[in-house]
Amino acid sequence: DAGVTQSPTHLIKTRGQQVTLRCSPKSGHDTVSWYQQALGQGPQFIFQYYEEEERQRGNFPDRFSGHQFPNYSSELNVNALLLGDSALYLCASSLLNRRNTEAFFGQGTRLTVV
Amino acid sequence: AQRVTQPEKLLSVFKGAPVELKCNYSYSGSPELFWYVQYSRQRLQLLLRHISRESIKGFTADLNKGETSFHLKKPFAQEEDSAMYYCALGSGGSNYKLTFGKGTLLTVNP
Numbered sequence: 566d567a568g569v570t571q572s573p574t575h576l577i578k579t580r581g582q583q584v585t586l587r588c589s590p591k592s593g594h595d596t597v598s599w600y601q602q603a604l605g606q607g608p609q610f611i612f613q614y615y616e617e618e619e620r621q622r623g624n625f626p627d628r629f630s631g632h633q634f635p636n637y638s639s640e641l642n643v644n645a646l647l648l649g650d651s652a653l654y655l656c657a658s659s660l661l662n663r664r665n666t667e668a669f670f671g672q673g674t675r676l677t678v679v
Numbered sequence: 680a681q682r683v684t685q686p687e688k689l690l691s692v693f694k695g696a697p698v699e700l701k702c703n704y705s706y707s708g709s710p711e712l713f714w715y716v717q718y719s720r721q722r723l724q725l726l727l728r729h730i731s732r733e734s735i736k737g738f739t740a741d742l743n744k745g746e747t748s749f750h751l752k753k754p755f756a757q758e759e760d761s762a763m764y765y766c767a768l769g770s771g772g773s774n775y776k777l778t779f780g781k782g783t784l785l786t787v788n789p
Contacts (some may be wrong), residue, residue, distance in 0.1 A: 569722075598776060607765050607779030608681075608723070621776050655723065657777075668777060670723040 569658050569671035577677045578646050586641040586674045590658030596620075598668065599631060599637040600655040608655050614639050615661050643676075651678045681706040683768050692756050693788050700751040700783045702740075702766030711769035712742055712749040713777070718762045726751075726764070731745035736760070756787045 570589045578584050585596075590597050596615045598604035600608035614633035633639045643650055653675050657668040682705040692698050704710060714726040727735045729742040729749060740751045749766060765782045769775040 600777075600779075605781070607685075607767075607781045608777070610778065611777045613776060623776065646788050667728075672722050 569656055569669050571654075571656050571671035571674050573674060574672065575675045575677075577679060580646055580648060580678055582646050583642065583644045584646060584676060586643075586654050586656075586676070588639045588641070588656030588658075588671060590637050590639070590656075591669045594658035594660050594669070595637055596659045597633060597637065598657045598659070599639070599641045600657065601625075602653040602655055602673070604652070611641070646678045648678050651676060664673045681768055681770055681778045683766050683778050683780035685764075685766055685783050687783045688781070691782050691786045691788060694758055695755050698753050698756045698760070698785065698787075700764050700766075700785065702749045702751065702780060704747050704749065704766075704768050706747075706768055706770060707754075708770060710742070710744075711775065712739055712740070713769060714738070714749075714751050715765040715767055715769040716762050717765070721775070723765070736777055756785075758787045758789055770786045 568591050572587045573633040574584040602608045603624040611625050613620050619631045628644045630637045653673040655673045656671045659668045661664045684703045686701050696773050712729040716726045717723045738753045740749050759771050763782050763784050766780040767777040769777055
């Protein structure tokens, strides 16, 4: 099991552009959460997907959207990129409705907006 | 609003010395607390959680609801413990989201 995999590992975009990040969850997991980690900060929750629906959302603008596919993989889309969107984007997978479920994290995608 | 505070950005100790990484939280519900660790060039991984009440790699953490704290402790630090440590609060029931602190970089010197 490769665990949680994210692609690409690094990305450079221009301000105003749109970006799509991808995540494949750990085998057997059905829930995917996305986090943004700015430099020197802890990860900050963006949103969570289960059964192809957004279940919870953090304090992020509508420019941040996502999708979950039937195979549980997920995408994070960011529109109208701002310089402040430069960060490490982490994907975490878990199993819903399991009391002591553990969130497994991917290596992240480093997004740089110039 | 939920919040996790890790007051120390950096912590440096010598090998064999005790280490304590502080974590305080703010949450109105019943908290689930975790410690995550990130070793150099590795992904974020769970170290321990308060529900399990277990010791991992010699680390323990006790949830103190009165002081709203979940400090991470180890009696004798090892060089391989050098890493970034994040305290996290889980909320939202079974499909919980994690609220992280800003992290403490622990360096264990030989």
